Amino acid sequence: MKKGLLIIISGPSGVGKGTVRKYFMDDDSLRLTYSISMTTRKPRQGERDGVDYIFTTREKFEEAIAEGELLEWAEFVGNYYGTPLTQVEKLREEGKNVLLEIEVQGADQVRKKCPDALSIFIIPPSMEELEKRIRGRRSEPEEIVQQRLAKAENEMKMVSNYKYIVCNEDPQLAAELISSIIKRHMYVEENV
Structure with missing residues (x-):
């Protein structure tokens, strides 16, 4: 079995990453699994622990940083966000394409x-x-709104670091484009 792809979806806060993701996440042909991030921020209305995020304490998050248990992490507006490494590797070894919806940092x-x-x-x-x-x-x-806007201005300067850039004017159209990008890379990986 081929190892799954690691797919990064990134962009400034408020760009609609989660909205776009929901349009293609259930497409079985993409073999996608969503990597749930860990955070120290409080849940927003409707968010569930272990589904939307792994909500944890600042102390436990800092322990995970010190132990090297995170693939990536960042601190933003007073909260930590990060991706547990073992979870991602296990899923990729199972042949699943792991989707990370993460900040630029x-x-x-x-x-x-x-x-x-x-x-x-x-x-x-x-x-x-x-x-x-x-x-x-x-x-x-x-x-916080002002901090997010200022950060977004800086993040927009980072687009050249990415392989693909997708404009989210219409979430369904953006999702279709991202889906086709993933399928192309799956095809290349399977035929190498």
Whole structure:
């Protein structure tokens, strides 16, 4: 059995990574499994532990960093986010294509550790639209919104580090494009 692909979906906060992912995640032909990130932030309304994120304490997260148990990790607006390494490797060895939906900082770490990772950066149609989406969540105070917008400006400068760039003007169309990118890489891997 061939080892599964490691797929990075990244982009600025509010660009719609999760929305786009939901359009292609259940396509059995992609053999996808979603790698659940660990975080120290509090759950948003409707989020479930072990499904959307692995919610943990700052102390336990720092212990995982010290033990080298994370493929990648980042701290953002006072919270840690990261990907458990053993979970990703186990899934890839089973032939599953592992999808990481992660921040730009984490994506850089993964590309260094796994140069064979397929990296896709999702961009918004405009910075104005991105601000509208972030504000539309109505889940964070203005200070955090401003931090997210400032970070997004810097992250947009990182697009050249990714193999593919997909604009999320229409989530279904963006998902179809990402699905075709994954299928192409699956075909190449299976026929090498």
